[in-house]
Amino acid sequence: MTISTSILFLLVFRTLFINDPQPAPARDIELVIDHAFGPEHLTLEKGYTVGNQVVTFTRLKYYVSNVTLRHADGTTWRDTEKYHLVEVDEETAAVATIKLKDVPLKKLAELKFSIGVDSVDNHSGDQEGVLNPDYGMFWMWETGYVFFKVEGYRASGEHDRGAFVYHVGRDNCFRTARLEIPGDVTAQASTLRVAADVSGIFKGLVGQQLRESKANASISVMGGPKALEAADNFVKIFSIAR
Amino acid sequence: MLRVFSYQLRSVLRCAATLGLAALFGGAIYVGDIDTITPQQGPYQLQVPVKFGPAFRIPDDNPLTYEGIELGRMLFYEKKLSADNTISCGTCHQQSLAFSDGKAFSDGIRGSKTKRSTIPLSNLLWKFKFFWDGRASSLEEQALIPIQDSLEMHLTLDEAVSKLQNTRTYPPLFKQVFGSDQITAANIAKAISQFERVMISSNSRYDKFLRGELQLTEQEKIGMDLFMTHPLPENKLRGGNCGDCHGSFKISLHGIHNNGLDLEPQDRGRELITGKVTDRGKFRAPSLRNIALTAPYMHDGRFQTLEEVVDHYNDHIQASATLDPLIIEASNQVGGKSLLLTPAEKKAIIAFMKTLTDSTFITDERFSDPFIKVDKRKKKS
Numbered sequence: 001m002t003i004s005t006s007i008l009f010l011l012v013f014r015t016l017f018i019n020d021p022q023p024a025p026a027r028d029i030e031l032v033i034d035h036a037f038g039p040e041h042l043t044l045e046k047g048y049t050v051g052n053q054v055v056t057f058t059r060l061k062y063y064v065s066n067v068t069l070r071h072a073d074g075t076t077w078r079d080t081e082k083y084h085l086v087e088v089d090e091e092t093a094a095v096a097t098i099k100l101k102d103v104p105l106k107k108l109a110e111l112k113f114s115i116g117v118d119s120v121d122n123h124s125g126d127q128e129g130v131l132n133p134d135y136g137m138f139w140m141w142e143t144g145y146v147f148f149k150v151e152g153y154r155a156s157g158e159h160d161r162g163a164f165v166y167h168v169g170r171d172n173c174f175r176t177a178r179l180e181i182p183g184d185v186t187a188q189a190s191t192l193r194v195a196a197d198v199s200g201i202f203k204g205l206v207g208q209q210l211r212e213s214k215a216n217a218s219i220s221v222m223g224g225p226k227a228l229e230a231a232d233n234f235v236k237i238f239s240i241a242r
Numbered sequence: 243m244l245r246v247f248s249y250q251l252r253s254v255l256r257c258a259a260t261l262g263l264a265a266l267f268g269g270a271i272y273v274g275d276i277d278t279i280t281p282q283q284g285p286y287q288l289q290v291p292v293k294f295g296p297a298f299r300i301p302d303d304n305p306l307t308y309e310g311i312e313l314g315r316m317l318f319y320e321k322k323l324s325a326d327n328t329i330s331c332g333t334c335h336q337q338s339l340a341f342s343d344g345k346a347f348s349d350g351i352r353g354s355k356t357k358r359s360t361i362p363l364s365n366l367l368w369k370f371k372f373f374w375d376g377r378a379s380s381l382e383e384q385a386l387i388p389i390q391d392s393l394e395m396h397l398t399l400d401e402a403v404s405k406l407q408n409t410r411t412y413p414p415l416f417k418q419v420f421g422s423d424q425i426t427a428a429n430i431a432k433a434i435s436q437f438e439r440v441m442i443s444s445n446s447r448y449d450k451f452l453r454g455e456l457q458l459t460e461q462e463k464i465g466m467d468l469f470m471t472h473p474l475p476e477n478k479l480r481g482g483n484c485g486d487c488h489g490s491f492k493i494s495l496h497g498i499h500n501n502g503l504d505l506e507p508q509d510r511g512r513e514l515i516t517g518k519v520t521d522r523g524k525f526r527a528p529s530l531r532n533i534a535l536t537a538p539y540m541h542d543g544r545f546q547t548l549e550e551v552v553d554h555y556n557d558h559i560q561a562s563a564t565l566d567p568l569i570i571e572a573s574n575q576v577g578g579k580s581l582l583l584t585p586a587e588k589k590a591i592i593a594f595m596k597t598l599t600d601s602t603f604i605t606d607e608r609f610s611d612p613f614i615k616v617d618k619r620k621k622k623s
Contacts, residue, residue, distance in 0.1 A: 045520040058567055126293070126491070133490040134297040134368060136497075140470035140485055151567045163567030167472065220571050222474045 025105040033194045035094040042094040050202045060088040062148035065114045072107040085130040107187040114176040116147030166221040175235035193241035200237040282308045291444035293491040298367045304432045310419045314437025319611045324395035334360040340532030346543025350393040359543040362536040364443035374525045374541045375512045381435035399427040443603040465594030473574045482591045483572040487527035494529030499566040502559035534596045552588045556581045
């Protein structure tokens with residue numbers, strides 16, 4: 001084969017097989033997380049009833065990571081910004097918005113995201129961006145991250161008041177939410193609304209523990225089986241809003 | 243006379259600087275009645291300590307420049323910014339005490355006392371709430387408030403502007419930094435903020451330990467782990483519970499908390515700003531950098547020593563309705579009603595807090611009073 005035929009072959013091959021694809025049409029999607037307690041919009045420093053307890057949140061803060069969208073055609077899109085820190089405070093009014101940039105303009109089938117920091121980054125010391133220790137989510141003494149913080153007060157009466165502090169991290173508490181996106185969400189949709197009903201945090205063992213707590217007892221969940229259940233509960237508070 | 247003479251020599255001296263003759267003047271060029279003009283000009287090369295990270299924002303309309311920082315330094319120490327020319331920012335924020343003043347309540351104008359203790363200054367670049375009650379959300383906003391406070395410097399902004407405008411020194415410096423010799427309050431605030439943003443403290447024994455330059459003692463290391471740890475007795479994890487509010491490598495987070503000082507606080511703290519009873523007795527958790535230098539402690543200076551502070555958190559928490567859950571819940575014994583640290587643990591935590599003293603920072607000439615050198619020079623001449 002002469003050099004010129006080789007070049008010709010390469011050119012034809014390139015044209016036929018590795019033709020640069022036109023960038024697929026894309027749009028940005030706003031992933032909006034609305035925090036609520038049951039039917040009510042979540043407000044910090046406000047009492048909500050769980051069983052015979054009244055709980056009041058003073059802090060709700062967590063990492064949303066590895067956001068992935070599966071399209072109806074089976075392809076997936078992955079957020080290049082791996083970590084987002086969500087914090088409910090007075091300014092944000094319990095609505096968190098995460099911008100998903102350049103998502104192909106295709107019909108969506110599933111939203112997937114994790115709560116926390118994956119095992120690779122959780123063992124790489126303190127890091128940049130929202131993983132900076134400034135955000136108060138880094139356990140300085142064991143160089144790992146807190147995946148979510150839920151803090152507040154609990155009371156079952158005037159003489160039984162305490163606090164709850166859930167600081168949950170460690171690899172075995174890393175959880176992933178998979179939410180099916182309903183068929184009526186169009187391919188052009190630029191907003192995806194997710195409801196987060198934080199009353200779910202208290203379900204199961206944790207709720208049980210709240211009910212059984214002794215007078216003035218306070219509750220801390222950082223490690224151990226309670227943390228695993230808290231993580232299980234936390235990831236289930238999310239659903240696609242209708 | 244010296245002042246006038248030097249002022250006329252300003253341009254000559256600048257030429258000298260550019261000719262590299264700075265060395266003749268001991269490394270700094272003295273201009274006017276201050277020693278602020280350095281050979282460096284233009285955009286400031288900010289050195290951010292690696293562990294401190296990029297979680298800060300410099301306003302687009304107030305970029306750091308060498309000239310802006312030096313002007314800010316002069317204004318920080320400028321007593322003309324008070325009604326009777328006796329008080330500057332530096333009066334209460336003294337460098338040798340890590341920019342605090344050693345008093346429970348600070349001395350304001352004409353013998354008055356401030357209502358709260360002076361907060362030490364360092365690493366303000368990373369802060370976005372200021373004052374004990376967090377009422378200002380930028381340094382620019384903060385800087386003008388003590389000037390106007392009737393208990394502190396007690397000038398209207400118009401008076402402050404006019405006093406500086408009527409000097410020979412300041413109009414050309416403002417022109418150099420902001421492009422106009424018409425001084426404005428906003429530009430006063432900007433210059434002071436520039437100076438404050440470069441007051442970075444990152445050379446304590448703790449910082450050197452983080453950089454691998456030295457080892458902490460066994461006691462200091464135990465103290466560091468306790469300091470940073472929220473206790474979890476079920477898992478046999480002991481903690482001093484300090485890091486939840488004074489965390490990160492800067493020993494400073496951004497929270498505003500009720501830390502159990504009083505059942506019925508006389509000073510209602512953040513409630514006075516927001517009007518919410520849920521903010522009663524809440525104050526900003528300050529940085530504990532240089533904490534060994536900044537007694538007395540708390541917003542009202544009620545504690546004289548670090549031992550008293552640790553005893554407060556260990557034994558004397560007052561459980562009012564707004565006491566922070568992080569304090570209510572924390573104990574080193576299952577079901578414990580208080581923190582329950584041992585005497586040795588308390589000592590270790592204090593030993594760690596003493597590693598946060600940065601002697602470089604409190605002697606760094608870049609942050610010192612530029613007017614003091616002149617006095618020395620005058621005495622010599």
